[in-house]
Amino acid sequence: MVSTFAPQGAGDLNFLKKLNRSSILATVRRYPGATRADIAARTQLTKATVGGVVQALLERGWLREGELQPRGGGRPGRALYLDDTHHVLLGADIGVRGLRIVACTLGGEVLMQRCVTEAPTTPEETAVRLAAMLRAMRDDPIIAERHCLGLGVTVPGPVSPEQPILRLAPNLGWVDVAFLEVLRPYLPEFDGIWLLDNEANAAAFGEFYFHDGIPPESIVYISAASGIGSGLVTGDNYPLVPRGMQGLVGEIGHTIVQPGGLYCHCGNRGCAETLVSGWAIRAALGIDDAENLVTAITARGDDAEVDATLRRAGEALGTLMLNLHHTLNPAMMVLGGSLMRLGLPLVTPALAYFEAHQNDLLRGTQRVPIKVIHDSTFTAARGAAAEVMAKAALEA
Amino acid sequence: MVSTFAPQGAGDLNFLKKLNRSSILATVRRYPGATRADIAARTQLTKATVGGVVQALLERGWLREGELQPRGGGRPGRALYLDDTHHVLLGADIGVRGLRIVACTLGGEVLMQRCVTEAPTTPEETAVRLAAMLRAMRDDPIIAERHCLGLGVTVPGPVSPEQPILRLAPNLGWVDVAFLEVLRPYLPEFDGIWLLDNEANAAAFGEFYFHDGIPPESIVYISAASGIGSGLVTGDNYPLVPRGMQGLVGEIGHTIVQPGGLYCHCGNRGCAETLVSGWAIRAALGIDDAENLVTAITARGDDAEVDATLRRAGEALGTLMLNLHHTLNPAMMVLGGSLMRLGLPLVTPALAYFEAHQNDLLRGTQRVPIKVIHDSTFTAARGAAAEVMAKAALEA
DNA sequence: TTCACTTAGTTAAATCTGTTAACTAAGCGC
DNA sequence: GCGCTTAGTTAACAGATTTAACTAAGTGAA
Structure with a gap:
C-alpha cells in the first residue's frame, strides 16, 4: 500500500551508506544552515561519519558551505546549505x-x-x-x-x-x-x-518536501479541480506516500457525503464530486464546458445563485476536510487545485465549516493548520x- | 504521523544488523517453511549473511528447523519455522x-x-x-x-x-x-x-502480522462496538501504523456520512456513530445500557423494527467501508468489534452495499477481499x- | 597576554557488517 | 559411479561506522 523513496526490508553496507547520506541531506534541507555538529546531533551519527559524507556531498555539488555559526564559547561551526547552483x-x-x-x-x-x-x-x-x-x-x-x-x-x-x-x-x-x-x-x-x-x-x-521552515510531520493535500483528489505524505527523512493496492489512495472525490444525493459519473450517488468539483459547479450554474469557470463566475458578479452554489460546495469541501482529519489526522492540510481560484466565496465556507466542527474530539489540543494555495498552477x-x-x- | 516499528532516518552498523535480522524473521513469519536459500532470494541478502543470522536466531529460540524441503535435482534445504515453544x-x-x-x-x-x-x-x-x-x-x-x-x-x-x-x-x-x-x-x-x-x-x-498465508500489503480494520474506529497497517517487513498528529487516525466514527443527521455526542451532526454504533442501535431500539445488546436483540426475535434498524446501520457501515476504500485503498478490509455478533442482519447489508458500489472507478481490477470476524473478543x-x-x- | 575551557571538525586505528569465492553437503538422473 | 544441481558453511575481503586522539577556533577570566 505504501510506496516510498526509502527501501524497506534488508540491506547491505551500501544501502546503509545511502540511507545515511540521504538522511544528512534531509537534515540540511529541513534545517538550512545546520553545521556538521548539528547534523550529527540530529541524526545520531558520529561527527566522523557526518564529516565524511558532507565532504563527498560538497564535492558533488549537492551542498555548499556558508558562514560561520557562532557557538557559545567554542569554535564556530560552518553552516551548510543545499547547493542551488549545480x-x-x-x-x-x-x-x-x-x-x-x-x-x-x-x-x-x-x-x-x-x-x-x-x-x-x-x-x-x-x-x-x-x-x-x-x-x-x-x-x-x-x-x-x-x-x-x-x-x-x-x-x-x-x-x-x-x-x-x-x-x-x-x-x-x-x-x-x-x-x-x-x-x-x-x-x-x-x-x-x-x-x-x-x-x-x-x-x-512537494508541499511537504519543499516546505518553508521545519516541515510538519505529515501533510494532506486536497486538490479541487475538475475532479477532486487528495494526497498524503508522512515520514521524516524519507517521505512515505501511500498509494494503495490499486493506486486509488486519495480518490476522495468519490467518498459519499450525501447518501441518496445526486448521481455521480462513477455510478454512485452523493459522491463529494457531485458537490465540490469543477463539473458539479458548472452543472449547478449551467456553465458550458468550453468556458473558463473562473471568468464565467466572476462575469456574473453578485449573484445569489452563484453564492449559494459556492457556499454549498465550500461546505461540502469542509465536510471532506473534516472526514480526512478524522481518518488521517494529518499535522497540516493544504488546499489547492484550480477551484481555489474561485476565492473566498468557496474557501470561507469550507474553512468555517471545518473550524466549527474540527476539534470536538480532543479538547485543548492544537488545531490543524490549513494552507490555502490560491494559485496552484505549478x-x-x-x-x-x-x-x-x-x-x-x-x-x- | 506515522509510528512504526522500524526506525527511520540514519543508522549505524548495529541498526543494519537489526534491520536484516528483523527482515529475515519477517520472511519466515510470512513464508513458514522457507529455507535459508529462500530467505536469501527474497531478502536479497547473501547466503552467508542469512546463514549467520539464522544460526543466531536458532540459538536464541526464535527459529526452529523443520523437515527437508526437496529441491529439483539438488540438495534439499532445511525448512525454517518460528519457534513456538520458548x-x-x-x-x-x-x-x-x-x-x-x-x-x-x-x-x-x-x-x-x-x-x-x-x-x-x-x-x-x-x-x-x-x-x-x-x-x-x-x-x-x-x-x-x-x-x-x-x-x-x-x-x-x-x-x-x-x-x-x-x-x-x-x-x-x-x-x-x-x-x-x-x-x-x-x-x-x-x-x-x-x-x-x-x-x-x-x-x-494483529490481523496483518498474524495473517494466515501470505499477508496482504495493507489492511484496514474496522472496529464496530460501542463506538466505531479503524486501524490501518501497511508495509512489508516492518509494518507501519499511522497514528496521526494527535493519535486520531481512524476516528472514522466521527466522519460525517449524513449531513444534517442526528446529533452525535461529539457535538456534530450525522457522524457515522449516530448510525452504526452500539449506542446508536440501543437508542434506536430503546435498549437499556445495562442490557447486553446481542441478547436483547435476539430476544426480540423476528421484529421489523430491529431488521430495519440493523439494515440501516449495516448500510451506513457499508458507506464507511466505501469511503475508507476510496481514501486508503487497502488490499484487505477486516470487520470486527462486538457489533459483529449481531450477525447477518447487520453484516449482509453492509457487504451488499459495499459490493454494489465499490468497484466503479477502475473496472476489471480485483475486488478488495473482506474478512468478517464474528467473534472478535480477543x-x-x-x-x-x-x-x-x-x-x-x-x-x- | 595567557590560560583554561568549550565546541567544531579531522584523522587513523579498531570494530563490525555484509560480500565474495571457494568449499563441502546432499540430492537427482543417466 | 559420474555429472549436474542446489543448499549451506567457511575464511579472506571490502566497506561502513565508531572510537579516541588530535587539531582548530572561538570565549572569558585571571
Whole structure:
C-alpha cells in the first residue's frame, strides 16, 4: 500500500551508506544552515561519519558551505546549505486544461515555468507537445548549464503502484497509459530519473518536501479541480506516500457525503464530486464546458445563485476536510487545485465549516493548520520535481 | 504521523544488523517453511549473511528447523519455522464492557485467554484487576516455563503518538491516562516490552502480522462496538501504523456520512456513530445500557423494527467501508468489534452495499477481499501481543 | 597576554557488517 | 559411479561506522 523513496526490508553496507547520506541531506534541507555538529546531533551519527559524507556531498555539488555559526564559547561551526547552483529538477503536469512544466533547484526554488492552456488530446500528441516544451526549457542557458537530475510527470488520475502506468484519467479519456514510455522516444537525450505520479500525490509531496521552515510531520493535500483528489505524505527523512493496492489512495472525490444525493459519473450517488468539483459547479450554474469557470463566475458578479452554489460546495469541501482529519489526522492540510481560484466565496465556507466542527474530539489540543494555495498552477509540477530530488538523493 | 516499528532516518552498523535480522524473521513469519536459500532470494541478502543470522536466531529460540524441503535435482534445504515453544507474548484489552487478556506464541497461536465482563471503573481499579488476571495467567505452568517478551495493552480511545498515554476514552470516562505507569507498580516483576495502543490499531496490526498465508500489503480494520474506529497497517517487513498528529487516525466514527443527521455526542451532526454504533442501535431500539445488546436483540426475535434498524446501520457501515476504500485503498478490509455478533442482519447489508458500489472507478481490477470476524473478543489483545513481537524482533 | 575551557571538525586505528569465492553437503538422473 | 544441481558453511575481503586522539577556533577570566 505504501510506496516510498526509502527501501524497506534488508540491506547491505551500501544501502546503509545511502540511507545515511540521504538522511544528512534531509537534515540540511529541513534545517538550512545546520553545521556538521548539528547534523550529527540530529541524526545520531558520529561527527566522523557526518564529516565524511558532507565532504563527498560538497564535492558533488549537492551542498555548499556558508558562514560561520557562532557557538557559545567554542569554535564556530560552518553552516551548510543545499547547493542551488549545480543541479536542476524538471517537473511536468498534464492537467485537464493544459500542460505545465517547471524547472527548479534542490531547494525547491522555481527557476523557470511554462504553461499552455490547450487541453491534452491523445497521449502521443501530448507527448509531442510536452517534449517540445521541455526541450525548449532545457536548452535555455539558465537551465542548460546545470546538471539535470531527472523529470517527474504528473497526471490527473490514479497511477499503478507497481509500474509507472496511468490507470484511468476520466477527464482526459485515457486508460492504462504508460506515459513515460510514450514520452521517452521524443526526449532520448533526457537521462536521469524519470517518474510518473498522480497530480495530488505529487503536489502533496512537494508541499511537504519543499516546505518553508521545519516541515510538519505529515501533510494532506486536497486538490479541487475538475475532479477532486487528495494526497498524503508522512515520514521524516524519507517521505512515505501511500498509494494503495490499486493506486486509488486519495480518490476522495468519490467518498459519499450525501447518501441518496445526486448521481455521480462513477455510478454512485452523493459522491463529494457531485458537490465540490469543477463539473458539479458548472452543472449547478449551467456553465458550458468550453468556458473558463473562473471568468464565467466572476462575469456574473453578485449573484445569489452563484453564492449559494459556492457556499454549498465550500461546505461540502469542509465536510471532506473534516472526514480526512478524522481518518488521517494529518499535522497540516493544504488546499489547492484550480477551484481555489474561485476565492473566498468557496474557501470561507469550507474553512468555517471545518473550524466549527474540527476539534470536538480532543479538547485543548492544537488545531490543524490549513494552507490555502490560491494559485496552484505549478504546484503539481513542482511536486514532481521534488519527487525526482528525493529519489536522486538516495542514488547520489 | 506515522509510528512504526522500524526506525527511520540514519543508522549505524548495529541498526543494519537489526534491520536484516528483523527482515529475515519477517520472511519466515510470512513464508513458514522457507529455507535459508529462500530467505536469501527474497531478502536479497547473501547466503552467508542469512546463514549467520539464522544460526543466531536458532540459538536464541526464535527459529526452529523443520523437515527437508526437496529441491529439483539438488540438495534439499532445511525448512525454517518460528519457534513456538520458548517465548510467550502477552496482550490485554481494556474494553468498555470488560477486560480481555491473551497469551500467545510467536506465530500468533493463542495459548491461553481470559476475560471478565465487568466494565472498567477507574484506571487504578482496572490496573489492580488486570494485574491479578495477568499474574494468574503468567503463573500457569504452560506460560511460566516460557520467556515472556512483553506486554501490550489496548484501550478504547486515541493514544498519543509520542507517549504511551490514552488521550480520551469517552465510553470509560478516562482522560489523559498513562495507563502503563498506573499498571506497572502492580506488576513489578513483568519485564520486557511494555506498550499501549488504541484497540483498533492493535487489532489491525494483529490481523496483518498474524495473517494466515501470505499477508496482504495493507489492511484496514474496522472496529464496530460501542463506538466505531479503524486501524490501518501497511508495509512489508516492518509494518507501519499511522497514528496521526494527535493519535486520531481512524476516528472514522466521527466522519460525517449524513449531513444534517442526528446529533452525535461529539457535538456534530450525522457522524457515522449516530448510525452504526452500539449506542446508536440501543437508542434506536430503546435498549437499556445495562442490557447486553446481542441478547436483547435476539430476544426480540423476528421484529421489523430491529431488521430495519440493523439494515440501516449495516448500510451506513457499508458507506464507511466505501469511503475508507476510496481514501486508503487497502488490499484487505477486516470487520470486527462486538457489533459483529449481531450477525447477518447487520453484516449482509453492509457487504451488499459495499459490493454494489465499490468497484466503479477502475473496472476489471480485483475486488478488495473482506474478512468478517464474528467473534472478535480477543482480537485486540492478540494484536497487542503482535505489536510486542514486532518490537521484540528488532531488539532481539 | 595567557590560560583554561568549550565546541567544531579531522584523522587513523579498531570494530563490525555484509560480500565474495571457494568449499563441502546432499540430492537427482543417466 | 559420474555429472549436474542446489543448499549451506567457511575464511579472506571490502566497506561502513565508531572510537579516541588530535587539531582548530572561538570565549572569558585571571
